[in-house]
Amino acid sequence: MTKSYVAVDIGASSGRLMLGTIESKKLQLKEMYRFKNGFTMENGHDRWNIDSIIHEIFLGLEKIKAAGYEDVVLGIDTWAVDYVLVGMDGKKIQDPISYRDARTKDAMKELTSDLPKSYIYKKTGIQFLNFNTLYQLYEESKDDLEKTDKIMMIPDYIGYVLTGNAVTEVTNASTTQMLNLREGLFDKNLLDKVNVSQDQFPRLVESGTILGNIRHKWHKEFDLPETEVVTVATHDTASAVLGAPGENDHWAYLSSGTWSLLGTELNVPENGEMAFKENYTNEWGAYGTYRFLKNIMGLWMIQCVKRELNDEYSFSDLAELAQQVKPFQQFMDVNDERFTNPGSMIQEIQTYCKETEQTVPETPGELAMAIYSNLALYYANEIQKLDKILGYKLESLNIVGGGSNVKLLNQLTSTLSNIEVYAGPGEATAIGNLIVQMITKNDINNIADGRKMIHDSFEIKTFKPESDKYGNTLQRYQEFLENKGRVTVQ
Structure with missing residues (x-):
């Protein structure tokens, strides 16, 4: 039975x-x-x-x-x-x-x-x-x-x-x-x-x-x-990583929900000087693994904007409106503490842009694109850091969770990071939770078999980099972060 x-x-x-x-x-x-x-x-x-x-x-x-x-x-x-x-x-x-x-x-x-x-x-x-x-x-x-x-x-x-x-x-x-x-x-x-x-x-x-x-x-x-x-x-997040199918040996994951958790799965922790400097974490995973990752402000920002707009727009509506706006009209450090729990996320974003002398997003579409384009920039920046810390190039990025359904964000991330993105499953957290139960009750042999079953059971969408589409945007963003917002966007 x-x-x-x-x-x-x-x-x-x-x-x-x-x-x-x-x-x-x-x-x-x-x-x-x-x-x-x-x-x-x-x-x-x-x-x-x-x-x-x-x-x-x-x-x-x-x-x-x-x-x-x-x-x-x-x-x-x-x-x-x-x-x-x-x-x-x-x-x-x-x-x-x-x-x-x-x-x-x-x-x-x-x-x-x-x-x-x-x-x-x-x-x-x-x-x-x-x-x-x-x-x-x-x-x-x-x-x-x-x-x-x-x-x-x-x-x-x-x-x-x-x-x-x-x-x-x-x-x-x-x-x-x-x-x-x-x-x-x-x-x-x-x-x-x-x-x-x-x-x-x-x-x-x-x-x-x-x-x-x-x-x-x-x-x-x-x-x-x-x-x-x-x-x-x-x-x-530990359950979400277990729910990510993983496409090759050197794969990264992005658990994209209220928070964005970007990293890779290791068998041995990495707590050296470079990892310390870049504030990477070694959270313990299931079955003797470590989740080597970085916490990044995630869909919390768009969730707050949606709520402040009295839920007049769905998340898919906001993504569609964002696609009608040119990306990278402003740079934001999405991990700035001011975005953790502001009284008004819309006002906080607008104030941030005024303080850094940038174009201020006004419409729902402009606000959504400001968030999505800066999340993608932050992800791309961190993937470069991950490659340096690990000493090898990550070959693919598996995006799971609610954010895996945002095609705009997936494509921007793939292009800016110059990495193939596999998006899905969206319910990775619940799936990872179930997989551990099934292994415990001997319905699945191990996590490798579990991940194969996940791959065979759910639709995984592929996004490939659109080469050189955004020129030196990532480099300018990195300069912006290094100079703490003092570089004006061109």
Whole structure:
């Protein structure tokens, strides 16, 4: 009998439950339930309503049972770095604070004035982002930490509520910037610096660990199928990379969603001087791999613009309007902190262009093209850096996630990077989540077989470079970044 698998895939703006089955050696995927997500101001901070998220998961499982699925396997992935503090009574102390909250604005600067960045990077191999868990804990309420029995990453906490069993899954734990690359454990010196201890984290486990069945008490409250929970690659990017088919030996990936995660898969971490200088990360992947990548501002910018335009335009509408606008009318450093959580993304983009004496985008199409063309420029710049750090030329780029559907962005990226782009699957995160479950339950032999099945099951579109179409645009953009916006666009 064909097993039924459920991927609970939760992002910053929405969550969904995706049903996966294997039929005729192909992966079949069906969205069964979707719900909205987001943070709100509560007790002075931007927080996630974690109880509401869990409630929505139960409602989704009820829908799945109503559709005739009595027995399922389930895995959970979410965004990284955020956590829940759990008290001695086994309950959350407060709703978790979002990584976009302003509390960590100066935390990295303060902490690294005492512990040098080079020291932290040598230990962890993790990039410096001011919202990493290390800096969140540095700013955490001392009173709350004193009450804390366990610190759980968001997907681990959800799994704990569902099953009663607590673990710390490594792909998400690595994003904390507190795991020691050499020891494979949380680093004591870094934990001491933020006033937490090793025993406050549940035991570390690898992706593919069986967590347990949903507790009996939840079956009394909701009409649920029999559900076995597998701890998958719980960081959504780790799942997305597993869901990328990979076309050759030297392939790169771009997980294109709210964030853009650009990198490659390594068997040995790369935390040398050049990687440190360029702020590349070595997040732990499933099955003994490392995700060597760079965090880049992603579709968050266009998501904000769409919302500010009262959702009058769909994402495909905005991409179509952008195609009617000449690209590269302005250069932007899309990773500038000012774009992380502005009051108005449209105003922030326009102010940035005024300050750098560039053409100010006004219309929806101009704003969309400004975002897409600068994302493509940033990607191309980072691919060049990746080649230098790795010591070999990457042969292809596999774009997965929602951004893989934006043809304009894919083509601009291929041309500027002079690299062949394979776009798809769009649902790579949910697919990667399912693949780990299927390997754990022996329906797939290994990740290589899983990726082959992905390639055979979903449409992958190819984009080839349009040679010399944009002249020295990338070089001028690189000069712009080096001079911090003081080069006027020609």
